[in-house]
Amino acid sequence: MGVKLKDIIYSSKIKVEDLKGRIIAIDAPNTIYQFLSSIRQKDGTPLMDRKGRITSHLSGILYRTSAIIEKGIKVVYVFDGKSPHLKMETITKRKTIRFEAEKKWKEALREGEIEEARKYAVRSARISPDIISTSKKLLDLMGIPFVEAPAEGEAQASYIVQKGDAWAVASQDYDCLLFGAPRIVRNLAVTGRAHELELLELEGILKRLxxxxxxxxxxxxxxxxxxxxxxxxxxxxxxxxxxxxxxxxxxxxxxxxxxxxxxxxxxxxxxxxxxVTDDYKLSWRNPDKEGIIEFLCHEHEFSEERVQSAIKKMQVEKSIQKSLTDWF
Structure with a gap:
């Protein structure tokens, strides 16, 4: 959930087109949680295949990430490693909140309160080891690099930006500012006009405060x-x-x-x-079309037509990427 700094943090509005030619380090757990929370049916039920396996995160990674790539933006996903022991209490508290939300979601469904059900369903979203492993498998098939952090993914993503290997971190949380990220882009993986992109710049925030x-x-x-x-x-x-x-x-x-x-x-x-670690390599490949179709369409029953469309977006010829130094 992150630290609640919103009331004192200054941001500016930007357009997704402003990120063309830039590399963005995506806070993977934060973004995947967004997908699990928002990509659901009207009654709050997550997208699932016939075997009951959740696919909301796969839908988000494929369709929303391909839409970002189509804009000429390169992305790298950064995953959490081992959580510091001090975070265990927070993790336990979140599990309790999600368990209670799931109970209320099911109660609302039984009573036919669809809007109420969806509200609780969103709060019940949780990331399982299977969700992480299938996310990484899809990213690999899409040719998108991902980095395994030794500890906090937000810290590693912030470090990648500090090194100049990416231009900004994409996250909804403000914690990356504390970890020293020079820039954060909020709402990048969120769809809809109501969610304008926000740019947070650490140096400017510190000066203003x-x-x-x-x-x-x-x-x-x-x-x-x-x-x-x-x-x-x-x-x-x-x-x-x-x-x-x-x-x-x-x-x-x-x-x-x-x-x-x-x-x-x-x-x-x-x-x-x-x-954090320097043991990572950022390289992008063309998507494995056959592999993606096999994984999503044959194994998880995605629409082949929609998947083909997403793959096409990732194959669009991009303009030559500007040097990161052009933006400092």
Whole structure:
């Protein structure tokens, strides 16, 4: 879910065409969760094949990613590795929320409350190992590279952008700012005119707020992150005010007479010096047409006509990609 920084973060509107010729590092878990949540039937039931295997994520990866590629944008998906132990409580809490949402979804279905059912169905979405493995299989067939992070995928995606191997991270969460991503693009994998693309630029945000990245991390720790609960009653605006007044989280906590549930120094290190790797290679191939049709149409009963159309979008001749240095 990420840290709730929306109230103090500044963004600008951009068009998908503005990303032509650029490489975007997609936060895979975040984006796949979007697909699982949004690509559903009216009553909230996810797309499934005849064997009851969920295919919403495969639909999203194929159709929405191919639409992005058709615009002349290159993408790389970045997957999570092992979650830090401090995130276990958050993961457990999310599982509980999703379990309860699933119960309410089924109750609403029994009572014929379709709109209510869909609302709870969206909250019940969860990513299983099978969903991850089939996502990677489809990406490989599509010729799209993916990177396995040693820990947090958001940290690895941010690092890829910091290195200049991609121009921005595509994610709905603000956490990538804490991990040092120079740019984040929001709503890239979301369809519909209501969802305009947002560009978040770390340097501009820090200048406008008149803080450092370290202070932004401190603000997040006061609010609460995936790794700590934060201080009750402190939101983004009050956290910003406190950090600007007291300079850092240690002075704020001392002034408030409060403590975090974890050592602030350990929490800071998660964001400021995350575990990442240089052991990756970004290369793109033409899609394996026969392989995609076999996997999606023959194995998971996708419409061959629609799949063929998506494959064609990925085979459209693209203009020569501009050097990443042109955009700095």
């Amino acid at each position: 008149e803080i450092t990245r370290e202070q932004l991390v401190d603000i997040a720790l006061l609010i609460g992150t995936d790794f700590n609960k934060g201080i009750k009653g402190i939101g983004p605006k009050s956290a910003l005010k406190l950090i600007k007044e007291k300079d850092n989280i240690y002075n704020v906590l001392e002034d408030l007479g409060k403590e975090l549930d974890e050592d602030p120094e350990i929490l800071r290190e998660i964001f400021l010096n995350p575990e």
